[in-house]
Amino acid sequence: MFFVLLFSYSTAGNAYSAGKQCGYSVALINLSNSPGWDGGRSNGFVNGYHDNRTNGSFGGRGPPRNDRGGRSAYRGNRGGGSFNQPLQNADGNWGGPPRDTTYSSFGGRSDRAKSSFFNDRGAGSRGRYERGGFASGGNTRWVEDSREDDWSKPTAPNERLEHELFSASNTGINFEKYDDIPVEATGTNCPPHIESFHDVDMGEIIMGNINLSRYTRPTPVQKHAIPIIKSKRDLMACAQTGSGKTAAFLLPVLSQIYTDGPGDALQAIKNSGPENGRYGRRKQYPISLVLAPTRELALQIYDEARKFAYRSRVRPCVVYGGADIGQQIRDLERGCHLLVATPGRLVDMMERGKIGLDYCNYLVLDEADRMLDMGFEPQIRRIVEQDTMPPKGIRQTMMFSATFPKEIQILARDFLEDYIFLAVGRVGSTSENITQKVVWVEETDKRSFLLDLLNATVIPSEVQENVTEAPEKPGKDSLTLVFVETKKGADALEDFLYHEGYACTSIHGDRSQRDREEALHQFRSGRCPILVATAVAARGLDISNVKHVINFDLPSDIEEYVHRIGRTGRVGNLGLATSFFNDKNSNITKDLLDILVEAKQEVPSWLESLATNASHKYTFSGGFGARDYRQTSGGSGSFSSNRGSRNTGGHGGNRGFGGGGFGGNFYSNDGYGGNYSHSGSVDWWGN
């Protein structure tokens, strides 16, 4: 399998200089190991989660229920850090929980030569620990001497935090499937890809955290993106979450920050004290900004960032709507070097003077196409272009997008400088990782059919040959994600399943942010192995152990379908996707058929004849979506045609991308953009 690729255009020399370094000599107080905040953000999830609704068994009867409204204490608990965690003593050891096999610190590994790296807090170090005098007890601070202010050196280990960050881990990765993913990079002077994390120097901290995360080898997107980002190039990557994308940008960006140190940002923060601004408290100047379309995705990226920032001086923060802004501001004020945000809340924070982007050297736009879909473009431009962020060419910008329609091409043209384009094949979805089933189910039969599916312990025989890992009954390690089209429908189906005795919960945009996060946690943890969801959960969320995705309602858009089923079969695992199809779904017939064929899935004969009968209809699918990047015909030789300098319109306006065999609908260069919909066909809403 290979790609035809794409443009390369020449630009004048890259004036890029990252990590604006300057001398600084100040004392640095590192609170990153303080139980105060670390206990706050996610400890509530991992250890200290209390919910009186979850006391019962979830085996089948009397399941926990995800109430609406109610308990107001939850978020407070979560953020309060009020758990009785053991406190770190002066030499960074922990007297608390019994050692778990998970705990190894960095240095526990014998495969790393740099033994001096770990647990060597003592000799030669000019810093010192200060015991905090707080009533709550013993905040330990590492006070650094200015000359020791080297961000590339790890800070003290913290067993409890380490356990919290790294204990939940992916298992059973199907590497064989994984390596099939085709990747293609284009652009001027593209650095060669790596085969091992050791092929590029990411420094002690990153390598230690890679070990702790039990990452053995880079995923395909990481193999390419890491050296590109490390060599300070801008990047436009067409890849979906689940390909290892988050680490693909977090690892090299953080590595670079550790190497370069805080630069001007540190002084700026110092100068932003109460005396310097009407807003009083310190304004934070993150060195790196990651924008994400949904709150849950932002949280997920933040959680990853915490892992790779372990034992570093970088403090990640996350801001998003629906949550208490005061709490987020307080968290920011404790220091913020890497900020993960949804656009709206970030603009809010900027207008409140809490965040300055003046020293933001690294900008990541995750799921960029999704952000545009959701109308974020003005806010993104406000953040990137109309504020104090360094211009392109100065900052380093990385964009990730599942598709590459015209709107994204324009954004790439505006935000990126001399960039490298990376096309990553799908991990799941159209690959054979996911067994896709389409069944004809009338609206009135959907519920009972769903129950049958949920009760099924044996998978249908015709599926078995494709599935080596049978989907089990929903349970702790076997999660089922049920997609519906409307928020109302989600509530109704959740209620139904609840009354039928299933441990289920739901997530959609009308639920409070607290409930959404809780539902996700209940699902992830297996307490509620069935999650009823709207489109909010379709993209980006990385939930391991999702064995079965059920499209209770099929979406009207094939892109949405691909994203949804991509929630299973993550990182090389196998999964099953079952879709209920009836008259209402005729609009997706053709695209669905194409997807099934492409992924070498069994096609029901009725679907085939439906598609044939409907074939007179003009269908157009913008973006990569249904067709993937793969060449379907023709050679690969013509990709250089019509790709002149940027003056001819750069990536945006060119026609002729498809010359080499993408087919005419590969990029939406025909002026219709990605929004052209199927004319004349019946859509989901019956219009």
Place this chain on the structure above:
DNA sequence: AAAAAAT
């Protein structure tokens, strides 16, 4: 017409 997202 749905859903997502700042309040």
